[in-house]
Amino acid sequence: MHRLLVAALPLLIATPALAQEISTGQAAPTWQNAQTKADALQRAALIFGQLDRNQDGFITQDELAAFTKTMGDNPRMVGRVTRMFASADANHDGKVSAAEAQAQAAAAFDTVDANHDGILTPEERQAARAAASGTQPAQ
Ligand SMILES: [Ca+2]
Ligand SMILES: [Ca+2]
Numbered sequence: 001m002h003r004l005l006v007a008a009l010p011l012l013i014a015t016p017a018l019a020q021e022i023s024t025g026q027a028a029p030t031w032q033n034a035q036t037k038a039d040a041l042q043r044a045a046l047i048f049g050q051l052d053r054n055q056d057g058f059i060t061q062d063e064l065a066a067f068t069k070t071m072g073d074n075p076r077m078v079g080r081v082t083r084m085f086a087s088a089d090a091n092h093d094g095k096v097s098a099a100e101a102q103a104q105a106a107a108a109f110d111t112v113d114a115n116h117d118g119i120l121t122p123e124e125r126q127a128a129r130a131a132a133s134g135t136q137p138a139q
Helices: 016-024 037-051 061-070 075-088 098-112 122-133
Strands: none
Touching: 037 061, 037 098, 061 075, 075 098, 075 122, 098 122
């Protein structure tokens, strides 16, 4: 039942503050800061290291499940993470390598960086977040 869930990788949202943002729709303070591509890749590497618990160079389904559980398995967050993992797992072997993680982070950065100036502004982040969520919490 958690086939998709366990194949998820939160390359851009794996810090608690950012996960909180995803789950609540509220911007975390760190999310407001402009970010360069180098920052994005560095953060992706750090996140990868945290998620790769056994340090084998791959984020596996079990490791991902452990992360989402830590984050409370919020359905919206899990759903977004699942989509990110699916796009990161370029060779579809069910796990994400460090290289795949870096490529995903770079691609995600370029997607959010609407004017391609190498900096993510709060406005660009907000636009990307709105586009990614698709649904707003309007009960
Ligand atoms: Ca691993
Ligand atoms: Ca892979």
